[in-house]
Each structure stands twice: as structure tokens, then as C-alpha cells.
Amino acid sequence: MKRLAFVLLLAACGGNGTTGDRPTLPPVTTPTGPAPEVPWNQLEGAVKTVTVKGDDATQTAAAKQMLAAEVGKPLDRARLRDELTQVLGIKGVGDVNASAVQLADGVELVVALVPARNLHALTAKEVGGQDIPLPGLLSTAVGLPLDPSLLAKVVAELRAEYLAKGYTDVQVAWKDTDVGTNQVDVSIEITPGKATTITTVEFKGNAHAKKADLIKAIAGTLVASSPWNSDLVDRASLLLSAYYYDHGFINVAVDPPKPSGGASPVTFAITEGDQFRVGKIDVKGVPDADAKKYLAMVTVKKGDVFSRKLMQDGIVKIQDAAKTQVEPVTKIDAKKKTIDVTLDLTKH
Amino acid sequence: MKHYLVLFLVTLPALALARPQDGSTAKLDHVVATVDGRPIFHSEIDEIFERNKIDKPTFDQTQAAIDALIDSALIENAAVRLHVDVTDSEMQQAEAMIKAENHLDDAGLDKALAEQHFTRETYRRELARQIRMQRTFALDAPSVRGQVTDAELQARYDQAKKANPSIGSFDSLKDQIREAVFSEKTAIAEGEWVKRMRATAHVEKAK
Numbered sequence: 001m002k003r004l005a006f007v008l009l010l011a012a013c014g015g016n017g018t019t020g021d022r023p024t025l026p027p028v029t030t031p032t033g034p035a036p037e038v039p040w041n042q043l044e045g046a047v048k049t050v051t052v053k054g055d056d057a058t059q060t061a062a063a064k065q066m067l068a069a070e071v072g073k074p075l076d077r078a079r080l081r082d083e084l085t086q087v088l089g090i091k092g093v094g095d096v097n098a099s100a101v102q103l104a105d106g107v108e109l110v111v112a113l114v115p116a117r118n119l120h121a122l123t124a125k126e127v128g129g130q131d132i133p134l135p136g137l138l139s140t141a142v143g144l145p146l147d148p149s150l151l152a153k154v155v156a157e158l159r160a161e162y163l164a165k166g167y168t169d170v171q172v173a174w175k176d177t178d179v180g181t182n183q184v185d186v187s188i189e190i191t192p193g194k195a196t197t198i199t200t201v202e203f204k205g206n207a208h209a210k211k212a213d214l215i216k217a218i219a220g221t222l223v224a225s226s227p228w229n230s231d232l233v234d235r236a237s238l239l240l241s242a243y244y245y246d247h248g249f250i251n252v253a254v255d256p257p258k259p260s261g262g263a264s265p266v267t268f269a270i271t272e273g274d275q276f277r278v279g280k281i282d283v284k285g286v287p288d289a290d291a292k293k294y295l296a297m298v299t300v301k302k303g304d305v306f307s308r309k310l311m312q313d314g315i316v317k318i319q320d321a322a323k324t325q326v327e328p329v330t331k332i333d334a335k336k337k338t339i340d341v342t343l344d345l346t347k348h
Numbered sequence: 349m350k351h352y353l354v355l356f357l358v359t360l361p362a363l364a365l366a367r368p369q370d371g372s373t374a375k376l377d378h379v380v381a382t383v384d385g386r387p388i389f390h391s392e393i394d395e396i397f398e399r400n401k402i403d404k405p406t407f408d409q410t411q412a413a414i415d416a417l418i419d420s421a422l423i424e425n426a427a428v429r430l431h432v433d434v435t436d437s438e439m440q441q442a443e444a445m446i447k448a449e450n451h452l453d454d455a456g457l458d459k460a461l462a463e464q465h466f467t468r469e470t471y472r473r474e475l476a477r478q479i480r481m482q483r484t485f486a487l488d489a490p491s492v493r494g495q496v497t498d499a500e501l502q503a504r505y506d507q508a509k510k511a512n513p514s515i516g517s518f519d520s521l522k523d524q525i526r527e528a529v530f531s532e533k534t535a536i537a538e539g540e541w542v543k544r545m546r547a548t549a550h551v552e553k554a555k
Contacts, residue, residue, distance in 0.1 A: 035371035043374050044367040077377055077391040078470050084377060088387055098376035102368045109376075149385035152550060159548060174550055234489070253497045271497045334519060 040100060046074050048106030054113030056092060063087045063113060070109055075100060084111070092116050092145040116145035117176075117184040124158070124188035132190070146176070146184055155188065162192055166227030168259040169193035194261035196228035201236075205270040209243065214268075217243040222266060228259045233266065240268060248275040248305040250332075250339070276306045279331070279338035285346030286322070294318045294343065306339050318343060381414055381553045383421035392417050398465040414553065420477065422545040427484040434476045434483075442475055489541045496529045504529055 047070045054060040066086045073079075084096050094116030101108040119142050125131045135154050141147070155172045162170035171191040176184045201222050203214050218236040222229075237256040244252035251273030257266050278300050283291035298314030300307055315326045324345055331340040381388045396413045397405050405413070427433070447457055461471050504525050505518045515521065 035369060035373060038368045038372045038374050040374035040376050042368055043372070075376070077389075078395075078467075078473065080377060081389050081391060084389065085387055088379070095379055097378045100374045100376050102370055102372040102374075104370050148382060148550065148552075152384040155384075155548075155550065171547060173548075251496075251498060271499070273498055334522065 035102075038102075040075065040077070043075060043100055043102050043107050045103070045106035047071050047100075047109045048103050049108050051108060051110045052113065053110065054093075055115060056113075059090050059093055059113055062090050063093070063111060066090075067109065067111060075107060075109075080109075087111065087113070089149075091147075094145070115182065116147070117178070117182050119144060119146050119186060120179050120183040121185045122188075123186075125190070127189055127191045146186070151186065151188075158188065158190060162190065163229070164227065166195040166197055166229075166259075167192045168196055168228055168230055169261075196259035196261055197263040198222060198224060198226055198228055198266045199263050200224050200265045202265045202267040203240075203270060204267055205272065208249070208272055208275065209247070209270075214240060214243065228266070230259070233257065237268065240270065242308070244270075244272065245308040246310070247307070248277060249273055250276050250306065250308075274334075274337050276332070276337050276339050278302055278304050278306050279333065279336070279340040281341045281343070283318075283343045283345065285344055290322070294322065294345075297321065298343075311341065315343065318345075379554060381418060381551065383418055383551050384425050384549050386421045386425055388414065388417045388421055395465065395470075418546070418551055419542045420481075422542055422549055423481045423484055424477070425549070426488055426545060427480045430484055430487050432480050432483045432487060434479045438479070439472060439476060442479065443472070446475075485538055485541060489537065496526050496533065500529055501525050 050064060050067045050070055052060040052063045052067065054063070067083050070080065070083065080098060084098060087093060087096050090113075092115060093113050095114035097112040097114065099110045099112075101110060122134065122138060122142055123131060124134055135157050138150070138154055141150065151174050155174060159170055159172045162172070170193055172188065174186055174188045176186050179185050201215060201218070201224065203209075203211055206214060218239045221232045221236040221239065233256055237254045240254045241252055244254075249272050253271040253273070255269040255271075257268060280302060281295065281298060281300075283294045286294065297317040298311065300310045300314070311328065315328060318326050322345060327344040329342040329344055331342075332338075333340070377389045377391045379387045380390050380393065393410060393413045396416070397403075397409075402409060443457075447453065450457075450460070452460060458468060461468060466474070501522055502518065505521060508515055508521075508525075
């Protein structure tokens with residue numbers, strides 16, 4: 001570009017040596033040297049061809065197939081990302097680099113494949129402890145290209161094993177170290193932390209619910225003298241909230257306990273809030289006769305303690321009978337501690 | 349002389365708008381990081397800066413963008429693990445809702461999106477990502493979502509009343525306060541959830 005501008009500048013100054021009235025353009029010169037690099041969005045035209053560069057013919061053929069849909073379309077990096085992600089999934093491909101070349105009648109898309117490093121050695125051990133046996137998934141991995149997604153699966157498997165034993169803070173990570181040409185050593189390191197065991201299940205703040213009822217509500221989740229399991233603790237918290245919602249405590253908050261790192265009770269701190277009763281219930285959007293019929297399907301009545309489950313059961317029955325969606329609209333009266341419910345069938 | 353000058357002035361803008369010469373090359377994309385094998389591409393960082401109208405991002409801004417994309421990748425990985433997805437009809441509903449809430453027709457939406465450097469397609473992807481994130485969070489960390497007690501509501505109201513005595517009664521603002529506190533607590537819980545996932549993920553940044 002600089003060269004061309006210089007030629008033009010000479011022309012502007014009359015520097016071509018001609019004296020006639022009509023301007024004479026200087027001879028067209030073809031720039032020499034490497035073609036310039038430009039921002040990608042300055043390239044013009046649709047993708048004309050796709051070139052895949054790589055050492056492995058199988059990989060390049062597979063990549064070319066994945067990128068074939070680009071031909072005929074303008075460059076779109078968001079779409080290309082999806083295709084490059086697929087290319088990265090080809091066995092033995094470690095990295096990709098995409099570029100483009102301006103052609104006279106479009107753009108050449110060029111994707112260079114970088115081979116994955118080969119796994120030279122693999123170990124797994126607890127930090128400060130001894131080596132642990134490698135999971136079966138990795139038994140044949142040595143000597144093959146490094147596969148990060150396989151390692152991610154193994155890490156998840158090892159983590160799950162430790163979590164199941166109550167090691168709630170377990171950290172499992174893998175590190176790679178380059179050794180020699182395109183070879184890598186991988187070490188999986190496990191930092192177990194402390195294991196937590198649940199001795200008993202306790203509740204705090206349950207002024208309106210007996211411990212036995214709450215234990216029944218979380219049946220099938222937490223068991224005394226078992227390793228801590230965060231998923232089960234979460235599930236128990238949800239079941240406790242559900243118990244309270246079905247007993248009118250619509251503002252209940254259950255604070256999920258945290259693992260203590262030893263043998264200790266699991267204690268749920270409950271803030272019950274006020275108990276609410278059902279106010280007015282009506283059905284909207286259908287003739288009166290239907291409304292009466294549908295209303296009878298809801299087993300909770302005015303004055304009853306509000307129950308989310310019973311209300312939901314009634315809604316499901318109405319939906320089945322009316323073959324339409326029911327939208328429950330609630331109006332809460334914080335002073336009277338009532339909830340009015342309108343079952344709206346008009347919107348669907 | 350005059351002729352040449354005119355020619356020069358006319359030619360310069362034309363040159364500036366001309367398509368690149370044949371053989372010109374452009375870098376399109378490369379991987380900047382991986383999160384448990386999921387790649388993050390440089391073009392994703394560019395898009396963040398385009399949308400935020402940042403022409404020359406600093407090093408810190410670039411690192412912050414990479415971190416945000418790593419968090420997003422962690423959530424996408426969790427969504428895959430939990431089989432969370434969004435159907436076409438759910439996407440259509442979400443799009444219809446956005447148009448209705450913003451009083452936009454198709455052309456209006458496209459115009460608004462273009463101002464944010466989105467095409468309809470890229471926006472749909474972003475929308476789907478956001479819906480997946482909410483669902484994944486609800487599934488993966490159900491009990492840590494913000495729960496709001498009456499005591500918290502009262503405390504927040506008292507604080508606001510002290511700062512501005514002219515605000516309405518507690519009852520009139522209760523629902524509004526509940527929504528605000530719930531959003532805050534949920535955002536904090538989401539942050540902690542992502543932090544926990546990051547602690548157990550293999551994140552590799554390109555050297």
C-alpha cells in the first residue's frame with residue numbers, strides 16, 4: 001500500500017516527466033513481497049475453498065468434511081467456532097488455527113491442525129501420600145495422544161469416589177509436563193481434605209413441626225452414621241421446604257448445613273415464618289357450571305391450611321379434564337395470613 | 349497539475365475502501381484456553397469487546413474477559429453433565445416474550461441486536477446459554493438459591509427507611525424488597541457455585 005501511495009504522490013507532483021495537457025497515469029506496478037495481513041472482517045466474498053493443513057491424512061480428511069459447510073457462505077466466526085470445536089474432537093488433534101486468504105473470487109479458509117502431544121507417563125497419587133491405582137479408563141492411554149476430555153472424565157470419577165466417602169472438599173487436578181519432543185507426562189493429584197460423617201440428623205427452629213415428621217419428610221436421603229453427601233443434604237433441604245409449603249409455611253427458609261470435617265450431627269436451621277390458610281378460591285375463564293366442576297377437583301377449601309401439593313394435585317386434575325393449561329394466580333394477605341387463589345383457564 | 353491533484357484526492361478514498369489485494373491474509377481464530385477440554389476461542393473475546401464498545405482493551409480487561417468465558421464454559425460443561433438443554437419452542441417463546449416486553453417487531457429486534465453487535469442467530473445462542481445457565485444452577489445447586497426470611501426483609505426495610513425516611517410502609521414495599529434480596533442472594537450463590545466448579549476443573553490457558 002505504501003508503495004502505491006508513493007507512486008500516486010509522484011503523479012500528483014507531476015513527477016512522471018510528461019508535459020502534455022492530459023494526465024498520463026504512471027505504469028501499473030504489481031506490489032512485490034508478501035501479501036499484507038488485514039483484519040478478518042475486511043476480506044470480501046464468500047468462502048470459496050477450504051484448505052486443511054496437517055500431517056495426518058485421516059485427520060485432515062475428517063476436518064475438511066466438518067468444515068465443508070463453510071463453502072459458499074460469508075465468514076462467520078461464531079459458526080466457525082462450532083466447527084473448530086468439532087475438529088478439536090478428532091482423535092490426535094491438539095490445537096487448531098484458522099486463517100483466511102483473499103482470492104479474486106472469494107475467500108480461502110485455511111485451518112491448520114496441530115497434533116496433540118503423546119502421553120509418555122501417567123501417575124495418580126494423593127498429595128503427600130502414596131500412588132493410587134489408575135482408573136480403568138486410563139489403562140491404555142499411555143503412548144496415545146493426550147486426550148483432555150478423557151482425563152476430565154477420570155478426574156470426575158476419582159472425585160466422585162472421594163465424595164462418596166464424605167471427603168466434601170476433595171480436589172482432583174491433573175498437571176502436564178513436557179518431556180522430549182511432543183511428549184508429555186501427566187500426574188493426577190488428589191487432595192482429599194477431611195472426611196465428614198453424619199452421626200445424627202437434627203433440626204433447629206422447627207417450632208411447628210415434630211422432629212419425627214421432619215425425619216419422615218426426608219426419608220431416603222440422609223442416614224445416621226453415613227458419609228456426608230452434599231447432593232443428599234441439598235435434596236433433604238428441598239424436601240424440608242416442601243414439607244413446610246404443604247403445611248402453610250410459605251415463607252419458610254431452610255439453611256442447608258455445612259460439612260464439619262469430622263463425625264458430627266447434620267443440623268438444618270429452619271426459619272418457619274407465618275402459617276397461611278386458603279382464602280378465596282375461584283376458577284376463571286370457563287362457564288359457571290364448568291367452574292363449579294373444576295373447583296370440586298381441588299381438595300383444599302377456604303379456611304384450610306394452605307398446601308402447595310394439594311393445590312398442585314387439583315390443578316393437574318383440572319388440566320387433565322379441561323385439556324388446557326391452568327395458571328394459578330395468588331394474592332397473599334400478610335395481615336390476615338391468607339392466600340386467595342384464582343385458577344385461570346383463559347390464557348391458554 | 350490540477351488534474352493530477354484531483355485524481356489523487358479521488359483515488360485515496362477509493363483505495364481506502366477497496367477490497368484487500370489478492371493473497372492478503374487474515375487471522376480468523378485460535379484457542380486461548382480450554383476448560384476440561386472445552387475450547388475458548390479468541391473470537392469470543394473480540395465479541396465481548398465489540399459489544400462493550402472497547403476498541404483497545406487493556407491486559408486486565410482481556411484477562412477479565414477470559415475469566416468470564418471460563419466461567420461460562422464451566423456452566424456449559426455442567427449443563428452437558430446434567431443433560432440440560434433448551435428446545436426450539438422454548439427459544440421461540442423466550443424470543444416472543446422479549447419482543448413483547450420491549451415492544452419490538454422482528455425488524456425492530458434485529459435493529460436493536462445489530463446495535464449490540466448481535467445477529468439473530470448469535471443472540472439466540474446467547475439466550476439459550478442464559479436459559480441453560482439458570483436451569484443448570486437450579487439443578488446443580490438447588491438449596492443454595494436465595495431464600496429470604498421475614499427478618500431479612502424487615503432489616504433491609506429498616507436500613508432503607510433510615511437512609512430515606514419518606515419511603516412507603518413496610519407492607520407496601522415488602523414484595524419489592526423480597527425480589528431485590530432474592531436476586532442479590534441468588535447472584536452471590538451463583539458466584540460461589542461457579543467458584544466451586546472452577547476449583548475442581550482443569551483450566552489451561554494458551555501460552
